[in-house]
Amino acid sequence: MTAWYAAVDLGASNVKAVIGDSDGTVVSRAGRRTPHGPDGDAVVDAMVAATQEALSDADVTAEEIVRCGVGSIGPLDKAAGELGRSANLGPNVDRVPLADPLADLLDADVTVVNDANAGVIGERFYADRSPDDMAYLTISSGIGAGVAVDGRVLSGWDGNAAEVGHFTVDAGGLTCGCGADGHWEAYCSGTNIPQHARYVHETEDVPTGLPLDEIDAKDVFAADDEDPLAGRVIERVQAYNAAGVADLVHAYAPLVVYVGGAVARNNPEQVVEPVRERLPELVMTNVPEVRLTTLGDEAVVRGALAAAITASDSSRRR
Known part of the structure; x- marks a missing residue:
């Protein structure tokens, strides 16, 4: 009899849900856009609806699910199984319950992990060979990392270890969505690259043909070779990314x-390529390999699935 597992990826832009077996093979997928307000109820509804759709498409009942994994943006309250106030979901969303609504739907235990921790769990689970010391870095709407040291994925007492996006790369610089100044995420995340571009335009007087009030990160990357401001911003992004990864390497090896x-x-x-090229000049210890994820845009949801499977295996061994 097949053992079925559910997994959910709660991201700043999308909610994804999958159903898979004990080998990590995904048999169904469903998704929703992530609601941004007016409160956390809409986020919960999106997670539950995506999970119900994935169950239906897999022809699996809720009662057949052994365990569910959730990979979520942070900050997390690990003990409560909740997402705390997140800049990625808007100012009115205070706390979002993650574990309880899915446990009620599935009548199964729920494992909640930071999204970047889900990424490193997924890379370790699905890769043919994976070292005991490795990291998964996500550069998306926000920036974060999951880290394995001596074969153990670091979670931290509250589930928020290795929040590298909040490394300070420019003390007193641009304000991050968390409210502090100078963080890596404030310069290099998809959400904040537009403010970075406006800042450079104002402080360095770099000319541009970009409509600065309307641009997004895609516009800046697309204009890299054509627009002076876009080129300057990407140059700065590459420098900050390399510095951030160097800090990650020095911290976790x-x-x-x-x-x-x-x-x-x-x-x-x-x-990715500029980080790989710049690291040898910035790192005084071992220079790691820098690779694009092997799991594509499913790194978090498949990592959450792997987290559910491995947690279930651990429970059975006890």
Whole structure:
């Protein structure tokens, strides 16, 4: 009899749900756009609806689910199984219950992990060979990392270990969505690249043909070779990304850094390659391999599935 598992990826832009077996093979997928207000109820409804659709498409009942995994943007309250106030969901969304609504739907235990931790769990679970010391870095709407040291994925007491997007790369610089100044995420995340462009335009007087009030990160990357401001911003983004990864390497000593997230996946030559090229000049310890994620845009949801499977295996062994 097949053991079935559910998994949900709660991202800043999308909610994804999958159903898979104990080998991690995904048999159905469903998704929704992530609601941004007026409160957390809409987010819960989207997670539940996507999971119900994935169950229906897989022809699997809720009662057949052994365990569910959730990979979520942060900050997390690990003990409560909740997402705390997140800048990615708007100012009115205070706390979002993650574990309880899915446990009620499935009558199963729910494992909640940070989305970047889900990424590193997924890379370790699905890769043919994966070192005990590695990291998964996501550069998307936000920036974060999951880290494995000596074969153990670091979670932290509250589930928020390795929040590298909030490394300070420019003390007193641009304000991050978290409210603090100078964080890596404030300069290089998909959400904040537009404010970075406006800042450079104002402070360095770089000319541009871009409509600065309307641009998004895609516009800046697309105009890299054509527009002086876009080129300057991408140059700065590459420098900050390399500095951030160097800090991650000095902190955790990974042998491999997998890079995922929409910004990285959609612009690997402008995001991943420059990090790989610059690291040897910035790192005084071992220089890791820097690779694009092997799991594409499903790194988090498949990592959440792997987290559910491995948690269930651990429970059975006890």
